[in-house]
Amino acid sequence: MKYIPATSAERERMLRAIGVPTVEDLFRDIPPEVRLRGPLDLPPAMPDPDLLGHARRLAGLNSNCDQLICFLGAGAYDHFVPSTVAHLALKPEFLTAYTPYQAELMQGELQAIFEYQTLMCELTGMDVANASMYDGASALGEAASMAADLTKRTRILVSTAVHPEYRQVLRTFTSHMRITVQDLPLSRGITAPAAALAAITDETAALVIQSPNFFGCLEDGEALAKAAHDRGALLIVAVADPISLGLLRSPAEYEADIVAGEGQALGNALNFGGPYLGVIATRERFVRRLPGRLVGRTIDTEGRPGYVLTLQTREQHIRRARATSNICTNEALNALVAAVYLSTLGRQGIQDVAELNARKAHYARERIASLRGYRPAFEAPTFNEFVVRCPVNPEEINRRLLEHRILGGLPLGRFYPELGDCWLVCVTESRTREEIDQLVGHLEALQ
Amino acid sequence: MSAPARRAGSTAAPPLSKRPIPVIFERGAPGRVGYSLPPSDVPEVPLDAIIPASHRRSRPAALPEVSELDVVRHYTALSHRNYSIDEGFYPLGSCTMKYNPKINEDVARQPGFARLHPYQPAELAQGALQVLWELEHDLAEISGMDRVTFQPAAGAHGEMTALLMISRYFEDRGEHRTTVVVPDSAHGTNPASAAIAGFQVVEVKSDRRGNIDLEALKAVLGPQVAALMLTNPNTLGLFEEQIIEVARAVHNVGAQLYLDGANFNAILGITRPGDQGFDVMHFNLHKTFTTPHGGGGPGAGAVGVRAHLVPYLPVPTIERDGQRFAFDYDRPRSIGKIRAFYGNFGNLVRAYTYIRTMGPTGLRQAAETAVLNANYVLSRLRDHYDLPYDRVCKHEFVLSGRRQRDRHHVTTKDMAKRLLDYGFHSPTIYFPLIVEEAIMIEPTETESIQTLDAFIDAMIAIAGEAETNPDLVRGAPYETPVTRLDDVLAARKPVLRWRP
Numbered sequence: 001m002k003y004i005p006a007t008s009a010e011r012e013r014m015l016r017a018i019g020v021p022t023v024e025d026l027f028r029d030i031p032p033e034v035r036l037r038g039p040l041d042l043p044p045a046m047p048d049p050d051l052l053g054h055a056r057r058l059a060g061l062n063s064n065c066d067q068l069i070c071f072l073g074a075g076a077y078d079h080f081v082p083s084t085v086a087h088l089a090l091k092p093e094f095l096t097a098y099t100p101y102q103a104e105l106m107q108g109e110l111q112a113i114f115e116y117q118t119l120m121c122e123l124t125g126m127d128v129a130n131a132s133m134y135d136g137a138s139a140l141g142e143a144a145s146m147a148a149d150l151t152k153r154t155r156i157l158v159s160t161a162v163h164p165e166y167r168q169v170l171r172t173f174t175s176h177m178r179i180t181v182q183d184l185p186l187s188r189g190i191t192a193p194a195a196a197l198a199a200i201t202d203e204t205a206a207l208v209i210q211s212p213n214f215f216g217c218l219e220d221g222e223a224l225a226k227a228a229h230d231r232g233a234l235l236i237v238a239v240a241d242p243i244s245l246g247l248l249r250s251p252a253e254y255e256a257d258i259v260a261g262e263g264q265a266l267g268n269a270l271n272f273g274g275p276y277l278g279v280i281a282t283r284e285r286f287v288r289r290l291p292g293r294l295v296g297r298t299i300d301t302e303g304r305p306g307y308v309l310t311l312q313t314r315e316q317h318i319r320r321a322r323a324t325s326n327i328c329t330n331e332a333l334n335a336l337v338a339a340v341y342l343s344t345l346g347r348q349g350i351q352d353v354a355e356l357n358a359r360k361a362h363y364a365r366e367r368i369a370s371l372r373g374y375r376p377a378f379e380a381p382t383f384n385e386f387v388v389r390c391p392v393n394p395e396e397i398n399r400r401l402l403e404h405r406i407l408g409g410l411p412l413g414r415f416y417p418e419l420g421d422c423w424l425v426c427v428t429e430s431r432t433r434e435e436i437d438q439l440v441g442h443l444e445a446l447q
Numbered sequence: 448m449s450a451p452a453r454r455a456g457s458t459a460a461p462p463l464s465k466r467p468i469p470v471i472f473e474r475g476a477p478g479r480v481g482y483s484l485p486p487s488d489v490p491e492v493p494l495d496a497i498i499p500a501s502h503r504r505s506r507p508a509a510l511p512e513v514s515e516l517d518v519v520r521h522y523t524a525l526s527h528r529n530y531s532i533d534e535g536f537y538p539l540g541s542c543t544m545k546y547n548p549k550i551n552e553d554v555a556r557q558p559g560f561a562r563l564h565p566y567q568p569a570e571l572a573q574g575a576l577q578v579l580w581e582l583e584h585d586l587a588e589i590s591g592m593d594r595v596t597f598q599p600a601a602g603a604h605g606e607m608t609a610l611l612m613i614s615r616y617f618e619d620r621g622e623h624r625t626t627v628v629v630p631d632s633a634h635g636t637n638p639a640s641a642a643i644a645g646f647q648v649v650e651v652k653s654d655r656r657g658n659i660d661l662e663a664l665k666a667v668l669g670p671q672v673a674a675l676m677l678t679n680p681n682t683l684g685l686f687e688e689q690i691i692e693v694a695r696a697v698h699n700v701g702a703q704l705y706l707d708g709a710n711f712n713a714i715l716g717i718t719r720p721g722d723q724g725f726d727v728m729h730f731n732l733h734k735t736f737t738t739p740h741g742g743g744g745p746g747a748g749a750v751g752v753r754a755h756l757v758p759y760l761p762v763p764t765i766e767r768d769g770q771r772f773a774f775d776y777d778r779p780r781s782i783g784k785i786r787a788f789y790g791n792f793g794n795l796v797r798a799y800t801y802i803r804t805m806g807p808t809g810l811r812q813a814a815e816t817a818v819l820n821a822n823y824v825l826s827r828l829r830d831h832y833d834l835p836y837d838r839v840c841k842h843e844f845v846l847s848g849r850r851q852r853d854r855h856h857v858t859t860k861d862m863a864k865r866l867l868d869y870g871f872h873s874p875t876i877y878f879p880l881i882v883e884e885a886i887m888i889e890p891t892e893t894e895s896i897q898t899l900d901a902f903i904d905a906m907i908a909i910a911g912e913a914e915t916n917p918d919l920v921r922g923a924p925y926e927t928p929v930t931r932l933d934d935v936l937a938a939r940k941p942v943l944r945w946r947p
Contacts, residue, residue, distance in 0.1 A: 001809050003546055003737075004816050005895040011816075014823040014896065023815050026822055026839055027717060029686045034723045040716050041588050045806030048550055055800065059559025061574030063567070066558045075787055076565050082482060084518050092533040093526035096547050098872070099743040101539075104927040105867050107468075108525035109742045115471050118944040122508040128943050132744065134600035137787040145643075165787040172761075172783040176614060176645025218502050249504055262787070269556075272575050273565030273788025274600065275745030287941065293743065297945075298937035301922075305467050306929040310937040316603070316639035317878070321648045326639035329601035329733065329748075333741025343471050343518050347510040349482040355494070356487055362497045363489035381498050398568070410566055433488040 065270060068407040069435045071364075073385050073426025074214070075136070075163050075240050076273065077265040079353070080430050082344045085267045089337040099293075099332070103308040104300075110307035113295040113332065116339040123245045123342070123350075124259045125252025126281035131293040132335040133278025133327065136262025137166040140208065140238050141173030142291045142325055143260040143280060147206035147234045148179050149324075150289055155203045156181045159191040161213035162238055164415040170208070179205070189215045189378025189387065193223035200231045206257070210238035212248070215424065216361075216385030217378055221254030234258060241265040242279065244383045246354030258282045267341025268334050277334035288314060291325030356429035357384035360436065364427045367440045373447060377422050385426045387412065387419075392446060394423035400446050406439055465928055468524050470945045475513035482515075528928050529742075530872050536898050538824075540843045540875035540887025541634070541682060543712050543734035545817075548804065551737060551797035560796050565788040569773050575792065576772035579765045582799045589802075589810070590708075590728060591721020592751030597790035598761045602709060603636040604785065605729030605748030606676070610644035611782045612727065612752065612759035613674050613703050619780065622701070624673035630659045632683060632879040634707060637676045646673060653881055657685040657836035661692055668700045678707040679723070680714070682879040682887070683836050684821065684843035694724025703727060703756075711735045712891070713818055713842035716811030720751075727752045736798035747794035761785050816892035817842040820899060824890050827903045831910040835882050843889035845882050852884050857913040857920045859884040864931060865912065865923035869905035 006014070011023070020026060027035075046054065070078040093108070100106030100113075113131045120129035133139035144156045156174065158167055160183050171181050184191060184199055184207075191209050200207060207228040211219040221237065228235040237251040239261035251259045263277030264270075282290060288311065296310035316323040345353060361384040368374050373391025390397060394411035401408040409425035416422070427436065494503075513521070530537070537544035555561065563572055583595045599605035610627065617624050627641035628649050638648040649667050654660040659677065668675075675697045679687045687693060697704045706720045706728035712735045720728050732738050732747035740746070752760065762781045763774035774789075805813065818841050825834075825844045833847040848859035863873035863886075875887040890899055912920050924930065 001805075001812055003548060003804075004809075004812055004892050006816050006819070006892075010896045011819060014819055018819075018822045018826045020822075020839075023819055026815075026818050027686075029688050029839060030714075030718050031688070031691055033691060034718050036716060036718060036722075040807040040810065042585055042807040042810070043803065045809050046803050048804070051550065051800065051803055052553065054803070055554040056557065056559070058574035058578055059554075059557045061577070062559045062563055063571040064558045064560075064562035065564060066562050068567075068571075070564060072564050072566055074566055078564065080484070082515075084481070084515060084522075088519065088522035088526075090552075091522075091526045093529045093531045094742055095552075095739045096532040097529050097742040098537060098539060098542055098544055098740045101875075102530070102863070102867060102873050103932050104864065104924050104929055105530045105872060106528075106742075107928050108528035111468060111470065111528075112522070112525050113742075114943075115945065118470075118472065119510065121944045122510060134604060134745075135786050135788075138600070138604070138785065163787070165784055168784040169786055172611065172785055173643075175611065175782075177643070178645075218498070245504070245508065247498065247504065248502055250508070253505065269561040269793070270564050271561055272563040272572065272792040273790070274786070275747075275791040275793055276787075287943070294941075294943055296937040297942040298933045300929040300932050302930055304465070304929055306932045308932050308934055308937045310934070310943075311941060313938075315635075317635035319639075320635050321638035321642040323635070323639040323642075326603040326607060326636050326643055327601070328603045328636050329731075329740075329746040330744040331600070331741075332743030332745075333739075334745060336742065339471075340518065340522060343511050343513060343521070344481045344515065345510070346475075346479075346481055347507055347512050348478075348480055349484065350510055351507055352482075352484050356484060358494075358497050359487050359489055359492065362492060381502060383498070402568070402571075407564065407567055407571075429484065436489070 068405050070407045071409050071425050071427065071439060072407050074410040074424055075262060076270055077241050077428055078270060078430050079243060079265050079428050081267050084344045085337055085340050089340045094333065094336055100309065107306060110295050112336050112339055114297060114307050116335045117295060119339055119342045120279055120281050123242055124281045125250030126259055127284040128287050129281035130290050131295055132330040132332060133280050133292055134331060135274065135276040135278045136238060136240060137169035139260040139278035139280045140166050141170050143236045143258045144170055144174055144179065144206060145177055146258060146289050147236060150286060151205040151234060153203050153205035154179055156206055156208060157184050157199055157204050158208040159184045160186050161191055161215055162208055162210040163214045163240060166238060189217045190380050191219055191224060193220055193227050196224055197227040200227060200233050202231060204231060204233040206234040206236045208236045210240060212244055212383040212385065215378060215387045216382040217380035221249065225255040236260060243354050243357060246350035247358060248383065263334065263338045266338035268337050275331055275334055277331050277338055289324055292327045292330055353429050360429065360431055361386060361427040364425065364436045367436065368443060371444055384428055385424060387422050387424050389421050390423050397423065397446065401442055404442055471511045471521050472945055474517050474521060475511055477512055479512045479514055481513050481518050535870060536894060536902055537872045538874045538888045538890055538902065539872065540889040541709055543889060543891060545737060545891035546893035547737050547739040548801060551800045554800045555793050555796040561793065573772055576765055578796055578799050580767055580772050582795055583765065585802050586730060586749060586751060589715065590751045591719030592728065593754045594757050594760060595749050595751045596760045597749050597795055598785055599748035599750055600786060600791050601744060601746035602729055602731045602748045603640055605750045606636055606640035607643050608761060608785050609705055609727045609729060609750050610640055612756050614644055615759045615782050616756055617673060624671055626672045628667055628672055628675045631881050632681055633676060633678060634682065634709065637707060656838065657683040658687050658689055659693060661689050664693065665696050668696055670700060672700055672702045674703040674705045676705045676707055678710055680710045680841035683845050684840040685836060685838055686841055690723050709734060710842060713814055715814040716807060717814055721753060727756055732794055732798040737801045738794040738797040745791050745794060747791040747798065813892045820890040820892060820894060824888060824899055824903055828906055831907050832886065843887060846886040847882050848884035848886055851913040855913045855917045857917045859886055861920045861923060862909050862913065865909050865920045866905060867924040868926045871902055871905060
């Protein structure tokens with residue numbers, strides 16, 4: 001067995017050193033009643049060449065986004081990934097390392113995370129970001145629990161323009177925390193500040209919005225922050241595609257208190273939904289309530305700078321039942337991917353790529369809206385996603401587009417029954433004008 | 448030359464550089480770029496007409512301004528100041544740092560898996576769904592559970608998921624149960640997860656053989672108890688010898704028995720948690736099933752359940768209808784969702800690849816060899832350190848540095864740091880909490896006897912140094928890029944981001 005080096009002679013040597021005759025003797029503490037009597041009922045071992053062939057066949061049963069023209073977003077985005085990502089972030093030295101518990105041996109990993117934390121602070125404008133969470137949805141759940149704790153209040157008001165799966169996770173996550181989650185209805189595709197103000201009470205711990213929201217619309221962050229803060233509540237902002245922050249006002253600029261985002265868009269593969277990257281960032285004064293790992297800078301005995309995992313008294317391995325969260329394993333490699341991605345794009349590149357998204361999506365939106373029977377569902381400005389009302393059932397549109405290898409947008413009826421004729425289209429920098437025109441052409445022909 | 452010799456200060460090799468690596472923000476120059484994007488190919492429209500200025504950033508994010516080679520040099524330099532399984536031995540107890548096969552990476556990174564959008568129609572993802580469906584059945588067979596969900600991103604996430612399911616199960620039965628019992632040797636995540644799921648935590652002590660104390664357990668069990676969370680083999684590396692009695696006692700009060708599957712590597716193909724009486728468990732696919740740890744994550748923390756808990760699984764489940772696979776969201780008693788989409792799919796593909804590589808015989812051989820290796824290392828170290836629980840161990844064992852502390856004022860932390868100079872990652876230290884100066888060693892099955900012997904020799908040498916030259920050990924490490932770092936300063940004056 002290629003992964004198990006012990007030869008039979010070496011096994012004998014080890015057994016002699018231990019002082020037992022057989023390996024079987026090492027398992028005599030397991031009650032015989034619960035021992036397996038035969039082998040597990042699993043397919044037999046496959047040699048590598050066969051297994052690779054098998055895996056290729058399985059992968060070939062899927063249609064992937066290299067083969068399709070993808071106009072689907074809704075929380076997972078088909079962005080261009082520079083070659084640096086695979087060649088650096090996925091180096092075995094990073095890939096096969098553990099959590100950097102022995103700091104002196106792991107300065108590379110620790111410094112990379114420290115830089116990632118800084119990059120997230122720069123992008124969101126917040127003071128402090130942690131080393132990563134599981135994904136955007138679970139990060140939002142953690143943010144809500146954090147807000148309830150910080151305000152000593154028990155209600156979370158969440159805009160229905162937040163990703164429906166994030167809202168489901170928020171509900172599950174807080175279901176046993178004496179927190180109630182209340183939906184805030186939409187007004188023309190956005191969260192109306194007046195409605196928010198009316199719904200926030202002195203029991204409200206936080207108002208949760210997403211911007212750009214699930215429909216792609218930009219929220220009025222300033223007014224919503226003011227509504228929350230006027231009643232002593234916090235503003236939590238979910239960001240599903242952080243590339244938007246290359247162009248858009250950062251949540252800190254409109255006084256958000258906690259940012260909980262999904263970092264997949266920053267160089268991580270679509271991967272059928274995971275592993276992704278949970279981002280959480282907040283204000284300096286809330287740092288001791290942050291969940292998860294944090295890397296800090298310090299010095300060694302000779303005064304040289306170095307990095308360690310820090311503020312660990314927040315964490316479960318020290319504080320156990322009173323920890324700020326139960327998270328232990330996080331998404332460090334995905335954070336490293338984001339760091340390499342953002343370093344490669346850099347100060348100008350993140351603006352350029354964000355602008356390309358906005359321009360191409362705008363072009364697509366205008367072109368589709370010019371077709372008979374199609375119209376934008378909402379008037380608010382959008383980034384790289386937008387909703388159109390369709391004259392044909394969007395599910396049917398998608399089926400027809402697939403005949404042309406086009407992966408259409410998300411039919412919103414799945415999550416919003418009242419929006420059954422609505423279609424959420426995403427256009428990233430990866431789409432060319434030719435592809436957009438092709439999409440428009442097919443929509444036209446399909447009427 | 449081997450890593451140990453290099454780090455041990457052999458004159459033939461240059462010492463590792465100790466020069467600090469500038470942060471990425473300190474590299475480069477204003478205006479320098481490292482990317483290439485196409486120009487816009489759509490008609491030019493003023494940006495204000497697309498996104499009003501009031502919605503745009505007032506100043507750009509201060510990201511680095513570096514060339515592609517700057518990026519390459521920077522991360523390559525950082526990668527050299529790391530320690531990975533690919534470089535050397537990683538005996539971290541409870542972490543199962545076994546070799547991460549290369550074929551897993553090749554399979555998972557194929558565009559046919561890596562470039563799938565989570566919302567693409569199931570008809571276009573039949574291969575992915577087949578992998579998930581087969582993996583679910585494999586893990587159910589390996590564990591003796593009836594169904595498995597892949598949504599949890601890590602072990603602790605799995606614990607939370609399972610406890611929420613247990614909570615819902617009792618709600619459905621009209622029972623109000625408030626308490627979760629954990630042994631004093633439990634992972635910190637267990638009580639933390641119980642708290643998130645709304646339970647009070649009651650701790651039960653371990654007995655002199657290192658098992659959960661059966662009488663103490665019975666004393667706290669009652670109609671208020673929802674579950675006992677048990678790790679088996681436990682965090683001392685010992686199999687719970689009275690597992691059948693424990694399961695009976697838990698079930699007698701109507702509670703659920705939960706397995707923290709962190710230590711599943713010891714029992715693959717030998718005994719199944721379902722057969723031991725566990726109702727629900729989590730797997731750490733990033734430990735037992737070789738998906739890489741990535742410097743702290745991503746993991747994959749699947750949860751397996753017996754039939755009575757199946758209705759509560761998170762949505763969606765994966766179902767097969769003839770030759771077609773589909774997601775099922777229509778599960779009215781489900782706890783809901785615990786993350787977006789379906790789980791850490793990329794890691795699930797890796798775990799699937801590993802199980803297909805090993806087959807039933809290979810998995811059993813992995814467990815047997817992991818246990819053999821652990822007992823071998825134990826047999827050679829037992830005279831040099833204290834051994835608080837003297838039994839045949841499973842995949843790991845726990846020593847104590849009490850003798851070195853009491854006689855020579857050298858702590859376990861000192862010895863762990865000294866081990867870095869010998870070119871090894873240290874074992875897990877100061878855990879479990881019930882062992883003073885704990886040193887928890889898990890060699891795994893993928894290490895050769897030559898590697899184990901080199902590690903053992905280093906551990907024996909350090910025990911000797913603690914006696915003859917304690918200052919040397921207290922001052923360690925010396926060969927690493929930095930010497931001992933000031934944790935207290937880091938926590939007292941947190942510097943959590945770079946500033947110019």
